[in-house]
Amino acid sequence: MFVLSTNAKGAIAETKIAAAATELGIPVLRPIVEHGRYDLAFEIGERILRVQCKWGALDDQRRVIRVTLRGSRCTSTGYVRTLYAEDEIDLVAVYCGGLDRCYLLPQALAVGRKQISLRTAPARNGQRACLNFASQFEFSGAVAQLEEHHAGSVGARGSSPLSSIPGSGGVAPVVATGCHDFRNHFGYYLERAAAGEVIEVTRRGRPYARLVPAPPVQPELEEAA
DSSP states (O other): OOOOOHHHHHHHHHHHHHHHHHHTTOOEEOOSSSSSSOSEEEEETTEEEEEEEEEEEEOTTSSEEEEEOOEEEEETTEEEEEOOOTTTOSEEEEEETTTTEEEEEEGGGTTTOSEEEEESSOOTTOOOTTOOBGGGGBHHHHHHHHHHHHHHHHHHHHHSOTTSSTTSSSOOOEEEEEHHHHHHTHHHHHHHHHTTOEEEEEETTEEEEEEOOOOOOOHHHHHHO
């Protein structure tokens, strides 16, 4: 059985992800110099989003996609492995060869982490909370959300004062989710709120509660802490 090298997997993942974005009408840019911290860039509205491409390994039972998030480079002293920082990437795109599918992860789920697992099936032990399901990050759906957030932010800036959400520096995009999904993926939505989004939790189709970003800590309070 032919085994793909790490470099081959990376090249395939990048090609598949670029093709998936192109099929959705997203302009795809490539850095001139290779081996940077991001592989591609997507043009979404007026924004250029830096995208790191990764290969997703499907386990033998086809229930979990494991994605290594660390970057590595060869130096004179050997391989150096580092985690990604907020100022280096905006998104992580994943291609799973076992499923021939692409996924798109937000920055909040990738920065500072060594690995992330995307489940294709429920956990056998019945665990429901703090799990990341691959279906949540299907490529086309994730791109559509990015486009909706951009359109909503542009529209809101044209009709509302930038201070309409205290401490945000602008109008935060609102993300709606049902109570059941919010409970099962609280950590995911917590990270999205921390990144600046407003999470609106609905119950039976009606707004029920909101999770909003915390205002920035004042310098004097940081010193006191």
